[in-house]
Amino acid sequence: MPVLEVLQFPDPRLRRRAEPVEKVTDELRQLAADMLETMYDEPGIGLAAPQVGVSLRLAVVDTHWSEEGAERSPLVLVNPEIVEREGRLVWTEGCLSVPDFSAEVERAERVVLRALDLEGRELVEEASGLRAVCFQHELDHLDGVLFIDRIGRLKRNLYVQKRKKALREQGSSWHAAGERPPALPESRL
Protein backbone atom coordinates (compact mmCIF):
# COMPACT_ATOMS: atom_id res chain seq x y z
CA MET A 1 0.00 0.00 0.00
CA PRO A 2 1.56 3.29 -0.99
CA VAL A 3 2.27 6.11 1.43
CA LEU A 4 0.75 9.24 -0.09
CA GLU A 5 2.21 12.74 -0.28
CA VAL A 6 0.68 15.06 2.33
CA LEU A 7 0.05 18.55 0.94
CA GLN A 8 1.45 21.45 2.93
CA PHE A 9 0.25 24.98 3.61
CA PRO A 10 -0.21 27.13 1.54
CA ASP A 11 -1.23 24.58 -1.12
CA PRO A 12 -4.56 25.91 -2.48
CA ARG A 13 -6.00 22.36 -2.63
CA LEU A 14 -6.20 22.47 1.18
CA ARG A 15 -8.64 25.39 0.89
CA ARG A 16 -11.40 23.73 -1.17
CA ARG A 17 -14.66 22.50 0.29
CA ALA A 18 -14.61 18.74 -0.36
CA GLU A 19 -17.43 16.96 -2.23
CA PRO A 20 -19.65 14.34 -0.58
CA VAL A 21 -18.85 10.70 -1.36
CA GLU A 22 -21.67 9.45 -3.62
CA LYS A 23 -20.96 5.74 -3.30
CA VAL A 24 -18.61 3.55 -1.27
CA THR A 25 -16.57 1.73 -3.92
CA ASP A 26 -13.46 -0.46 -3.90
CA GLU A 27 -11.52 2.58 -5.12
CA LEU A 28 -12.66 4.53 -2.04
CA ARG A 29 -11.71 1.59 0.22
CA GLN A 30 -8.24 1.57 -1.35
CA LEU A 31 -7.90 5.33 -0.81
CA ALA A 32 -8.93 4.92 2.87
CA ALA A 33 -6.35 2.12 3.30
CA ASP A 34 -3.62 4.30 1.72
CA MET A 35 -4.62 7.23 3.94
CA LEU A 36 -4.34 5.05 7.06
CA GLU A 37 -0.92 3.84 5.95
CA THR A 38 0.11 7.47 5.39
CA MET A 39 -1.28 8.60 8.78
CA TYR A 40 0.65 5.87 10.67
CA ASP A 41 3.79 6.59 8.65
CA GLU A 42 3.83 10.39 9.23
CA PRO A 43 2.99 9.81 12.17
CA GLY A 44 -0.41 11.34 12.95
CA ILE A 45 -3.70 10.62 14.70
CA GLY A 46 -5.92 11.73 11.83
CA LEU A 47 -5.85 12.53 8.11
CA ALA A 48 -8.45 13.99 5.75
CA ALA A 49 -8.66 13.25 2.01
CA PRO A 50 -7.98 16.90 0.95
CA GLN A 51 -4.58 16.59 2.67
CA VAL A 52 -3.62 13.97 0.08
CA GLY A 53 -5.09 16.00 -2.79
CA VAL A 54 -8.47 14.24 -2.99
CA SER A 55 -11.44 16.58 -2.64
CA LEU A 56 -13.84 14.09 -1.03
CA ARG A 57 -15.50 14.04 2.41
CA LEU A 58 -13.42 11.18 3.77
CA ALA A 59 -11.19 11.10 6.85
CA VAL A 60 -9.32 8.53 8.93
CA VAL A 61 -8.66 8.71 12.68
CA ASP A 62 -6.81 6.64 15.28
CA THR A 63 -6.28 8.66 18.45
CA HIS A 64 -4.85 5.92 20.68
CA TRP A 65 -2.37 3.94 18.60
CA SER A 66 0.70 5.93 19.68
CA GLU A 67 0.11 5.35 23.40
CA GLU A 68 2.41 2.81 25.01
CA GLY A 69 1.07 -0.72 24.64
CA ALA A 70 -1.91 0.35 22.53
CA GLU A 71 -2.98 -1.50 19.39
CA ARG A 72 -4.06 0.18 16.17
CA SER A 73 -7.74 1.02 16.17
CA PRO A 74 -8.44 2.75 12.84
CA LEU A 75 -11.69 4.56 12.15
CA VAL A 76 -12.74 5.52 8.62
CA LEU A 77 -15.31 8.31 8.30
CA VAL A 78 -17.26 8.76 5.07
CA ASN A 79 -19.33 11.97 4.80
CA PRO A 80 -18.89 12.73 8.53
CA GLU A 81 -21.03 15.35 10.26
CA ILE A 82 -21.00 16.63 13.83
CA VAL A 83 -24.55 16.47 15.09
CA GLU A 84 -24.00 17.59 18.71
CA ARG A 85 -21.43 19.85 20.38
CA GLU A 86 -21.10 20.61 24.07
CA GLY A 87 -18.71 22.56 26.31
CA ARG A 88 -15.42 24.26 25.42
CA LEU A 89 -11.80 23.23 25.84
CA VAL A 90 -8.44 24.52 24.68
CA TRP A 91 -6.05 22.02 23.08
CA THR A 92 -2.58 22.46 21.58
CA GLU A 93 -2.96 21.23 18.01
CA GLY A 94 -0.56 20.41 15.23
CA CYS A 95 -1.31 19.51 11.64
CA LEU A 96 0.50 17.32 9.12
CA SER A 97 -0.20 20.02 6.50
CA VAL A 98 1.11 22.92 8.64
CA PRO A 99 4.79 22.11 9.22
CA ASP A 100 6.76 23.21 12.27
CA PHE A 101 3.92 24.82 14.18
CA SER A 102 1.49 24.10 16.99
CA ALA A 103 -0.90 26.39 18.83
CA GLU A 104 -3.77 26.40 21.29
CA VAL A 105 -7.20 26.15 19.68
CA GLU A 106 -10.60 26.40 21.34
CA ARG A 107 -13.01 23.61 20.40
CA ALA A 108 -16.13 21.86 21.67
CA GLU A 109 -15.22 19.53 24.57
CA ARG A 110 -17.65 16.78 23.57
CA VAL A 111 -19.12 15.98 20.17
CA VAL A 112 -21.38 13.39 18.59
CA LEU A 113 -20.35 12.51 15.06
CA ARG A 114 -22.38 10.71 12.40
CA ALA A 115 -20.75 9.17 9.32
CA LEU A 116 -20.83 6.13 7.06
CA ASP A 117 -18.31 3.31 7.32
CA LEU A 118 -16.69 1.48 4.40
CA GLU A 119 -19.68 -0.87 4.15
CA GLY A 120 -21.97 2.14 3.75
CA ARG A 121 -23.48 1.61 7.23
CA GLU A 122 -24.26 4.51 9.54
CA LEU A 123 -21.79 5.05 12.35
CA VAL A 124 -22.41 7.23 15.43
CA GLU A 125 -19.42 8.13 17.63
CA GLU A 126 -19.48 10.15 20.83
CA ALA A 127 -16.13 11.62 21.84
CA SER A 128 -14.55 14.00 24.30
CA GLY A 129 -11.07 15.42 24.86
CA LEU A 130 -8.41 14.64 22.22
CA ARG A 131 -10.71 12.41 20.15
CA ALA A 132 -13.36 15.17 19.97
CA VAL A 133 -10.65 17.69 19.04
CA CYS A 134 -9.34 15.37 16.32
CA PHE A 135 -12.83 14.88 14.83
CA GLN A 136 -13.32 18.65 14.69
CA HIS A 137 -9.85 19.19 13.17
CA GLU A 138 -10.46 16.57 10.44
CA LEU A 139 -13.94 17.88 9.61
CA ASP A 140 -12.45 21.37 9.28
CA HIS A 141 -10.10 19.98 6.60
CA LEU A 142 -13.17 18.84 4.64
CA ASP A 143 -14.36 22.48 4.63
CA GLY A 144 -10.95 23.91 3.65
CA VAL A 145 -10.32 25.22 7.17
CA LEU A 146 -6.94 24.83 8.94
CA PHE A 147 -6.30 25.17 12.67
CA ILE A 148 -4.28 28.35 12.00
CA ASP A 149 -7.59 29.96 10.94
CA ARG A 150 -8.81 29.48 14.52
CA ILE A 151 -5.94 31.17 16.36
CA GLY A 152 -5.21 34.85 16.99
CA ARG A 153 -4.32 36.99 13.98
CA LEU A 154 -0.90 37.94 15.36
CA LYS A 155 0.17 34.31 15.91
CA ARG A 156 -1.19 33.35 12.52
CA ASN A 157 0.63 36.18 10.72
CA LEU A 158 3.88 35.28 12.49
CA TYR A 159 3.51 31.69 11.29
CA VAL A 160 2.69 32.81 7.73
CA GLN A 161 5.85 34.96 7.65
CA LYS A 162 7.96 32.07 9.02
CA ARG A 163 6.52 29.70 6.42
CA LYS A 164 7.10 32.18 3.58
CA LYS A 165 10.74 32.52 4.65
CA ALA A 166 11.20 28.74 4.87
CA LEU A 167 9.72 28.28 1.37
CA ARG A 168 11.94 31.07 -0.02
CA GLU A 169 15.01 29.35 1.45
CA GLN A 170 13.87 26.05 -0.09
CA GLY A 171 13.41 27.78 -3.45
CA SER A 172 9.68 26.91 -3.49
CA SER A 173 6.94 29.29 -4.56
CA TRP A 174 4.25 30.83 -2.35
CA HIS A 175 0.60 30.26 -3.32
CA ALA A 176 -1.29 33.34 -2.19
CA ALA A 177 -4.61 31.45 -2.52
CA GLY A 178 -3.64 29.21 0.38
CA GLU A 179 -3.05 32.16 2.64
CA ARG A 180 -6.64 33.30 2.69
CA PRO A 181 -8.89 31.19 4.91
CA PRO A 182 -12.47 30.51 3.84
CA ALA A 183 -15.14 32.23 5.95
CA LEU A 184 -15.99 30.16 9.02
CA PRO A 185 -19.71 29.44 9.39
CA GLU A 186 -21.07 31.46 12.35
CA SER A 187 -22.02 28.35 14.33
CA ARG A 188 -18.47 27.03 14.07
CA LEU A 189 -16.54 30.14 15.21
Ligand code: K1U
Ligand atom coordinates in the same frame (compact mmCIF):
# COMPACT_ATOMS: atom_id res chain seq x y z
O1 K1U B 1 -5.13 16.22 10.32
C1 K1U B 1 -3.94 16.26 10.62
O2 K1U B 1 -3.20 17.11 10.16
C2 K1U B 1 -3.41 15.27 11.62
C3 K1U B 1 -3.18 15.87 12.98
C4 K1U B 1 -4.45 15.70 13.79
C5 K1U B 1 -4.57 16.42 15.09
C6 K1U B 1 -3.52 16.61 15.95
C7 K1U B 1 -3.68 17.24 17.17
C8 K1U B 1 -4.89 17.70 17.53
C9 K1U B 1 -5.94 17.54 16.68
C10 K1U B 1 -5.77 16.89 15.46
C11 K1U B 1 -2.02 15.13 13.64
O3 K1U B 1 -2.07 13.96 13.81
S1 K1U B 1 -0.63 16.05 14.11
C12 K1U B 1 0.43 14.82 14.87
C13 K1U B 1 -0.01 14.38 16.22
O4 K1U B 1 -0.82 15.02 16.86
C14 K1U B 1 0.55 13.13 16.80
C15 K1U B 1 1.46 12.37 16.13
C16 K1U B 1 1.97 11.20 16.72
C17 K1U B 1 1.54 10.80 17.94
C18 K1U B 1 0.61 11.54 18.63
C19 K1U B 1 0.10 12.71 18.05
Ligand code: ZN
Ligand atom coordinates in the same frame (compact mmCIF):
# COMPACT_ATOMS: atom_id res chain seq x y z
ZN1 ZN C 1 -4.58 18.86 9.95
